Amino acid sequence: MTLFNHSAKELQALVHSKEVSLVDLTNEAFGRVEKLDGEVEAFLALNKEKALETATELEKVPFEERGPLFGLPIGVKDNIVTEGLETTCASKILQGFNPIYDATVVKKLREAGMITIGKLNMDEFAMGSSNENSAYKTTKNPWSLDRVPGGSSGASAAAVAAGEVPFSLGSDTGGSIRQPASYCGVVGMKPTYGRVSRFGLVAFASSLDQIGPITRNVEDNALLLEAISGVDAHDSTSADVEVPNFAAALTGDIKGLRIAVPKEYLGEGVSEAVRGSIMDALKVLEAKGATWEEVSLPHSKYALATYYILSSSEASSNLSRFDGIRYGFRAENVENLLDLYKETRAQGFGDEVKRRIMLGTYSLSAGTYDAYYKKAQQVRTLIKQDFDKVLADYDVIVGPTAPTPAFKIGENVEDPLTMYANDILTIPINLAGLPAISIPCGFEDGMPLGLQIIGNYFDESTIYRVAHVYEQSTDFHKQTPQIWEGK
Amino acid sequence: MAELTKEEVKHVAHLARLAITEEEAEKFALQLGAITEFAEQLKELDTTNVEPTTHVLPLVNVLREDVATKGLDRDTMMLNVKEQEAGQVKVPSIMD
Numbered sequence: 001m002t003l004f005n006h007s008a009k010e011l012q013a014l015v016h017s018k019e020v021s022l023v024d025l026t027n028e029a030f031g032r033v034e035k036l037d038g039e040v041e042a043f044l045a046l047n048k049e050k051a052l053e054t055a056t057e058l059e060k061v062p063f064e065e066r067g068p069l070f071g072l073p074i075g076v077k078d079n080i081v082t083e084g085l086e087t088t089c090a091s092k093i094l095q096g097f098n099p100i101y102d103a104t105v106v107k108k109l110r111e112a113g114m115i116t117i118g119k120l121n122m123d124e125f126a127m128g129s130s131n132e133n134s135a136y137k138t139t140k141n142p143w144s145l146d147r148v149p150g151g152s153s154g155a156s157a158a159a160v161a162a163g164e165v166p167f168s169l170g171s172d173t174g175g176s177i178r179q180p181a182s183y184c185g186v187v188g189m190k191p192t193y194g195r196v197s198r199f200g201l202v203a204f205a206s207s208l209d210q211i212g213p214i215t216r217n218v219e220d221n222a223l224l225l226e227a228i229s230g231v232d233a234h235d236s237t238s239a240d241v242e243v244p245n246f247a248a249a250l251t252g253d254i255k256g257l258r259i260a261v262p263k264e265y266l267g268e269g270v271s272e273a274v275r276g277s278i279m280d281a282l283k284v285l286e287a288k289g290a291t292w293e294e295v296s297l298p299h300s301k302y303a304l305a306t307y308y309i310l311s312s313s314e315a316s317s318n319l320s321r322f323d324g325i326r327y328g329f330r331a332e333n334v335e336n337l338l339d340l341y342k343e344t345r346a347q348g349f350g351d352e353v354k355r356r357i358m359l360g361t362y363s364l365s366a367g368t369y370d371a372y373y374k375k376a377q378q379v380r381t382l383i384k385q386d387f388d389k390v391l392a393d394y395d396v397i398v399g400p401t402a403p404t405p406a407f408k409i410g411e412n413v414e415d416p417l418t419m420y421a422n423d424i425l426t427i428p429i430n431l432a433g434l435p436a437i438s439i440p441c442g443f444e445d446g447m448p449l450g451l452q453i454i455g456n457y458f459d460e461s462t463i464y465r466v467a468h469v470y471e472q473s474t475d476f477h478k479q480t481p482q483i484w485e486g487k
Numbered sequence: 488m489a490e491l492t493k494e495e496v497k498h499v500a501h502l503a504r505l506a507i508t509e510e511e512a513e514k515f516a517l518q519l520g521a522i523t524e525f526a527e528q529l530k531e532l533d534t535t536n537v538e539p540t541t542h543v544l545p546l547v548n549v550l551r552e553d554v555a556t557k558g559l560d561r562d563t564m565m566l567n568v569k570e571q572e573a574g575q576v577k578v579p580s581i582m583d
Contacts, residue, residue: 098566299532305529372523
């Protein structure tokens with residue numbers, strides 16, 4: 001049994017009663033990594049020396065000055081820059097890159113007294129749904145090592161599901177927090193666009209990217225989101241709105257809550273078991289006093305194409321900064337500057353990244369701009385309007401996070417379009433900029449399933465309240481993969 | 488429209504500053520062709536008079552006080568630069 005079976009609140013109680021020290025907690029994380037990461041392969045870099053140093057320092061802080069996450073270990077997705085700790089975005093092009101500053105979220109973790117254990121694997125530059133696009137390793141799903149953990153924050157979800165760390169940060173551009181959370185049976189929140197600063201998050205698609213927390217339960221998730229939220233002078237797209245005490249929203253009361261269930265989210269491609277788990281979840285919420293009705297988000301089927309055009313266009317621009325000159329990998333034996341750019345990028349990027357850069361460049365080219373890029377931006381408006389209409393009448397929208405449980409490693413690698421379809425239920429939310437959570441809601445063939453709860457802009461509190469009521473009425477979140485106890 | 492020729496892929500690769508081999512150009516032409524064909528479905532929708540969304544939040548002109556602040560230290564900024572000389576970034580020849 002690991003200490004990470006406990007919630008943040010329980011861990012703090014153990015620390016306060018002096019049963020466990022902060023150094024013990026840090027050692028527990030590195031011990032779990034040593035024991036399990038050979039199989040799970042979640043971490044790309046470890047921060048052992050500094051983490052233990054920090055834990056020793058933090059022991060001196062008096063209890064009354066500590067917050068709810070003080071001294072607790074966390075893993076950070078490798079597209080979030082950490083000063084002095086190698087950050088690669090799981091790409092060869094950033095091999096050996098040592099950031100010279102911390103991302104705003106990392107600074108906020110430090111202010112909350114959290115201890116960074118290491119950097120977590122991902123699909124290269126967050127482009128992918130399985131972690132198979134990492135240039136370094138393929139992270140495994142702790143529930144079944146021959147299956148993917150999802151992506152792109154696959155290792156962030158896998159590390160929490162395996163109990164290597166109780167907390168992690170991921171990023172979500174089209175489902176990259178929620179889909180892996182669903183596949184790995186943990187809680188993952190994509191906050192409202194602008195809720196969390198993107199300063200120091202290596203940009204993929206700037207109008208869609210958001211950083212968010214992955215945890216084993218809803219309360220811990222609420223605590224971590226509060227710690228990383230807030231307006232930031234370094235990110236002009238961060239929103240100047242009040243950061244509520246999200247944990248205070250966990251009242252257990254959802255009487256009168258109005259739930260919308262989009263018929264498009266339970267249609268073709270969604271497995272029977274997934275559909276069944278959602279219908280069961282609705283019964284649970286109904287029993288707690290909520291009501292639900294079927295609604296339509298008519299433009300849902302266009303979200304995938306819209307997303308791939310817009311995110312790839314933004315990526316083609318954002319990734320132009322990787323030129324081999326100021327940081328990271330640099331090609332050798334080149335004749336001139338143009339060659340240096342082309343060779344560095346050809347050797348440094350993997351195929352999926354190249355595909356998306358080229359798709360984006362093509363969409364933005366003269367002659368295709370209106371038919372692709374501008375058209376997709378207009379369809380984005382229609383998708384957003386679908387949500388606006390539904391959320392005018394309902395408090396939350398509920399559906400599955402992914403159409404199926406985690407698939408087998410290698411199953412979809414040759415076919416980009418089938419791979420993209422895994423994100424069909426998460427992508428529309430990013431296009432609209434809304435917040436949404438995935439929480440465990442069942443199993444199919446021993447693999448976890450996720451319930452997605454979507455809320456209105458900056459209303460993560462309601463999402464957490466509903467998620468918490470559901471969680472407290474079920475025991476899916478208490479189950480752990482076999483690997484949890486070791487072999 | 489949806490089909491991409493090998494030549495088009497090579498042109499796009501050049502614009503994106505990616506070196507590309509013949510085999511890669513062929514493979515990417517097929518894959519990108521499939522993706523753009525999939526994207527053609529957006530044409531089903533009438534978007535006359537629909538405003539494009541570039542950004543979901545109603546943010547405009549985020550300004551700060553016009554006060555100079557210290558940036559990052561020069562030596563720190565040079566830490567990740569592979570080739571440098573006298574505190575400057577070195578690149579291969581720009582002109583033939």
